[in-house]
Amino acid sequence: MSCLPCFKKKAESPEDEVPVAQSKGISTTPPNPAEPFHKGDNVNSNAKTYTFRELASATKNFKQECLIGEGGFGRVFKGTLQGGEIVAVKQLDRSGTQGNQEFLVEVSKLTLLKHQNLVNLIGYCADGDQRILVYEYMPMGCLNDHLLDLKEDKKPLGWLSRMKIALGAANGLEYLHETANPPIIYRDLKGTNILLDKDFNPRLSDYGLAKLAGGGSKTNMSPMMMGTGYCAPEFEKNGEHTLKSDVYCFGIVLLELITGRRAVDTTRPANEQNLVAWAQPYFKDPKKFPELADPRLGKSFPVKGLNQAVGVTAMCLQDEPMVRPLIGDVVAALTFLTMPQPDDPIPSSPPAPTPTSNIEKSSPNNEDQESSENEDQGFSDDEDQDYSDDEYEDSESDQQNDEKVHDKQRSQKVSDKRKSQKVRDSQEDEKASSEYGYGSASGSSEYEDSGDDEQQNETAKSAKYSSHSRHKSKVKSHAKSISGSSS
Known part of the structure; x- marks a missing residue:
């Protein structure tokens, strides 16, 4: 005989004529376990x-x-309530379930x-020996439907969708471990318990059901979980x-x-049936990390991101629990992996500029570097005389305001330098004679024996000119250095 007709007779009694799906209890705090519950009492609002x-x-x-x-805790049905709301109805296995009072607690x-990565529990049913939970419905099914x-x-x-699902599941687990008071051990985390909403956001289901199904001992676990990997x-x-x-x-x-493989797959070769055992050799060699990637991804994943995910x-x-990270640390690592990463490597930064002289620093832009280098290489002092300090400042202003005029000036400047190279060579010869002629045997005899006053006067002029030119060049370089440092 079916038990449903018997239940119908019971439901027709006056004490059960209460509107369905209505909250009758208004208490906002968990009930005292010492206080008995009456059928129909709601635990919180x-x-x-x-x-x-x-x-x-x-x-x-x-x-x-x-x-x-x-699953191990019971069966899940898709249901449509009287108002049209679609829900997931989980009928718990009645063998080993708690009594009415413990169940309601x-x-x-x-x-x-309440968390964005947990499936919300809407309500429950505790009629007779029935233990039924009503959850919000997840239209996209579970993770395994889209992965395995x-x-x-x-x-x-x-790749990015997979990492976002992993991050969402980790966020939900972190909430259970670190926010819930007391902390809740999931005990049955697997792909079929990670549901997806219409936007593919992951939601953990079946959390906290261990106590509901078997009394809540720390060793209790889903019976079907044993041997599943x-x-x-x-x-x-x-x-x-x-x-x-x-x-x-x-x-x-x-x-x-990461791999697109099941935790246990008996259809694969014997050495590949257990996923963790198969992957252990790859964990020891970072160069083999890319070999763990799901072949269906092709090359559409960032290698650096894959390596970091495998490391996590x-x-x-x-094997040792104390060595494993806290789930909060896992969340921090996965948060970085969910950020879009470019496939191409980031270009390296441009090389640092080489140290320059004071003259090079004073140039208004890079186009003056050629002329500055030529000045460092020792072009004629006559060319330096053509540009006084005031003229240099005017030229700098012109270069900033009119680039074309500056190019012409620079071309003329280089041309003049080339023309004056020969003059410079002859002047250096004269300077060498004036600087090293005095006191040397060959130099002194040349001037003492000649007795030519005109030649001595010319030599004196050359020495005086050279000394004056060097002094002015130093003054000009010093002024440019000050100008460059102040700018």
Whole structure:
């Protein structure tokens, strides 16, 4: 005999004639566990209570055609409420579930959890021995539908989309670990529990269900989780599951996003069936990191970003829990990876300018460098005499205001320098004679023996001219140096 007709008779009793999906409890704080709960009482103002009849009608009496998922905690159906709202109805496995009071206490805690990367718990049903949770519906399904169970006519997820999904899942896990009070251990993090909304934003589901399904011992875990490849080493050894165990499970999900492989795939060769064991040799050689990339990505991923993602994955999959990072550190690393990165390398900065002389610093632009270098190479002092300090300042102003005039002046200047080169050579010869002739045997005999007054006068003039020219050149260079430093 079906239990549904019996329930109908019970539902027709006067005490159950209450509008469906209406909040009757107004308390905003979790109830005292010592106080008994009455059927229909709501735990807080955010949660709604539903009757079994309403949820059975929404899911067409929980028919197979409405089934959208099944896990260790129970089955999930797509339902349409009386007002047209589409919801996900999770019918928990009744074997091992808590009593009515304990169930409502745990539901009160879950309804207080609000985060953009968590699936919102809308309400619940606790009629008789039924334990049903009502969540908001995620139209895009779970992560595995778009990563591992992708149909041939669908385009695979791009690299940036994968990293954004990883970041969103990490944000949700960080909220459970570091914001929720007390912290909540997920225990069942995997691709099928990462749902996607219409904008492909990831939402974690089934969080906090361990206590609802089996009494809340620290060793309790989804029965179907054993042997799926999502177990941390410490759980397999001694049945302990901690916050760092969640980090390990997240590392497996991140590795699935990178490689496009399942955590356990019996269709592959024996040495590739376990994803973590297959990837361990690659973790030890950074040069092999690109070989872990999903072949469906082709070359459409930044190599640097891939290397960093693999590095984060390797840290999460450390055997020792204490060595694994906190989920907050993982969030910080993934935040950088979700930023668009150019495929081409960033060009290096231009080389630093070489040190220049005071004359080069005083030039108004780069076009004066040629003439400045020529001055450093020792062009004629006569050319320097053609430009006094005032004339130099006027020329500088003209160069800034009229570029064409400056080019003509510079061309004329270079031309004059070339013409004066010969004059300079002869003058240096005369200066050499005047500077080194006095006191030398050959020089003194040349002037003493000649007794030519005219030649001695010419020599004196040359020495005087050379000394005056050098002095003026130094004064001019000093003035230019001061002008360059002040500008």
